[in-house]
Amino acid sequence: LQLEDLAERLGYSKTLISMVLNGKGNHYGISKKTQAIVLDAVTKLDYAPNKFAKALRTGKSYFVGLIVTDIANMFYAQIAKSIEATLFENGYGLMVFSSNDDDEKEKLLVEMMINQQGVDGLIVVSALKVPSFYQQKRFEKTPIIFIDRILPLHKTNYVVIDNYGGSMEIVNHLITHNFTQISCFCLTPMDLSAFEDRLNGYKAALLKNGLNVEEAFIKRINFSDCDCDIELSLTALMEANKKLDALFILDSRIATSVLKNLKKKEFSDYFSDVKIACFDDIELFTVINRPIISNIQPTQEMGKISAQLLLDIINESQRSKSTVVLSTKLIDR
Amino acid sequence: LQLEDLAERLGYSKTLISMVLNGKGNHYGISKKTQAIVLDAVTKLDYAPNKFAKALRTGKSYFVGLIVTDIANMFYAQIAKSIEATLFENGYGLMVFSSNDDDEKEKLLVEMMINQQGVDGLIVVSALKVPSFYQQKRFEKTPIIFIDRILPLHKTNYVVIDNYGGSMEIVNHLITHNFTQISCFCLTPMDLSAFEDRLNGYKAALLKNGLNVEEAFIKRINFSDCDCDIELSLTALMEANKKLDALFILDSRIATSVLKNLKKKEFSDYFSDVKIACFDDIELFTVINRPIISNIQPTQEMGKISAQLLLDIINESQRSKSTVVLSTKLIDR
DNA sequence: GTGAAAGCGCTAACAT
DNA sequence: ATGTTAGCGCTTTCAC
DSSP states (O other), X not given: OOHHHHHHXXXXXXXXXXXXXXXXXXXXXXXXXXXXXXXXXXXXXXXXXXXXXXXXXXSOOOEEEEEESOTTSHHHHHHHHHHHHHHHHTTOEEEEEEOTTOHHHHHHHHHIIIIIIOOSEEEXXXXXXXXXXXXXXGXXXXXXXXXXXXXXXXXXXXXXXXXXXXXXXXXXXXXXXXXXXXXXXXXXXXXXXXXXXXXXXXXXXXHHTTXXXXXXXXXXXXXXXXXXXXXXXXXXXXXXXXXXXXXXXXOHHHHHHHHHHHTSHHXXXXXXXXXXXXXXXXXXXHHSSSOOEEEEOOHHHHHHHHHHHHHHHHHHOOOOOOEEEEXXXXXXX | OOHHHHHHHHTOOHHHHHHHHTTOTTTTTOOHHHHHHXXXXXXXXXXXXXHHHHHHHHSOXXXXXXXXXXXXXXXXXXXXXXXXHHHHHTTOEEEEEEOTTOHHHHHHHHHIIIIIIOOSEEEEOOOOSSSGGGGOGGGTTSOEEEESSOOTTOOSEEEEEOHHHHHHHHHHHHHHTTOOOXXXXXXXXXXXXXXXXXXXXXXXXXXXXXXXXXGGGEEEEEGGGHHHHHHHHHHHHHHSSSOOSEEEESOHHHHHHHHHHTTSHHHHHHHTTOEEEEESOOTHHHHSSSOOEEEEOOHXXXXXXXXXXXXXXXXXXXXXXXXXXXXXXXXXX
């Protein structure tokens, strides 16, 4: 069923119907009565304008693209959900892709979305280490919001977590509760702003409290060798001459693996009285016996704010770049 | 940059370029040399055809819609990831929406996707209890694959888990290991095929082994009152005259809440030697101290198969309805 | 108040 | 082996 059919049945022109459907009836002085007739027929006949024709004509797709590292990661899934809900309320659809933190796939996706799929805007968790790709002129017309991570040297729109502050808050909290020998498990490679900021927050908290940053206490875990690296690190900590009293883990997936490893008998004793803290709160922490300190990342807010910001830019079509930093919430069990 | 510009620069017609770009160069007998020139220029100039114009002309969007209950639920997030990957390999994009198991929203989404957004196909986890909505003629042209749940009386394409068999396998396994007083925590309302099948699998396993189905052992948990219902149920089981020796939970989110509740001192003793089993395997079970029996649902396979099936239907444009039932994998820790 | 007609950028049937 | 042309279904300027 198309506009032309409708026009014939009703005895009006395509123009008139189109105007009414786009809410411009009053603007063009179409009588209330006519408008009512048109709208009524549209509902009755279940007419819906062809999306492609409309998009071709207007240049707007009412679609937004989202690129995340991994949509099966709870953190991103929650953000995606919130973005989707916000967009839906505003008549926009969401298309989602996982980049797996692969630079090339990310670029491919961005190109695909902008060139071929014609999204009106993009929200991306970028894995890139240099901003040049996004600075190309051909991307200028499509607004992009970067979330979760900051691209060095790139002044644009960001919605991120206060990784530095959140990390510092946890470590500070530990120190306040008399934990002073705090080991930190971070990731390697450390090329993502989020993890770098968290590590810096850890260091800053130590220094602020007059403690030393001990390199031996900083353990770097490679994600692909996660279990192996953790085992090695735990062993090293056990054999070190200084006993740790707390363990601060920068990522909840690493924390999960650590907890799994701590069940092994070679570790369980030694670490039984070590306080565990983790950046990011997951449900596991509420179920497990050991009380864990963590912080909640406001994923819902992050999704909502980034989507709203993007919609604002799309609609006002002009706006200054803004960076929104969201605070975490400390949880001590 | 558009086709016309390209045509001018190269001195060829739009037609020729279009043909080459769509891989029909050989079919139309365009010389290798010319084709090479065109393809080269396209890469160099970063030309990409306007998606809307193409879609308008061809009637194909190269987009597939996915409706799940909740994209922030790990089970669906994993499926979504797998679907996305499969589609991406085939040049298709994915748009995702969460229905929150709201019938009206689901219908709205389907209508929106098909009428307005022009998806080439749909994959849906349906919350509907009657199939009439999907049987409307106006949806006939768009292929739909239903996943995870079966719509009663609706013969169409399904990719589902063997909920009945998987459930039966777990209960059977329990019985084989001398657990005979098995309580079952199921959900209410029980209007979704997946949960009904799981409950039936539980009952069938008992009967097959000559055991009675005791209504007092079947506890119904309402999701919105989850913690409260669980507390009530656990209390009831404690006060019953028959002591249970195993607890089979039909959903991992309920299981998580149960495990949380079992930490309470009023329950911990009584249930400490009760074997816990759960339909669906989540990472929590590998971290927690209590060894839990569960089964893995092949989410990746489910996503891959449903996406592939949909693509097959889209491309061959004709095909008989098929139902794929995927088996779960038992895990005993 | 309402309608005719041009054209968004592409594809494919039909020339040549 | 390559070009001409007629739309796909909609929006919007301009004319009545």
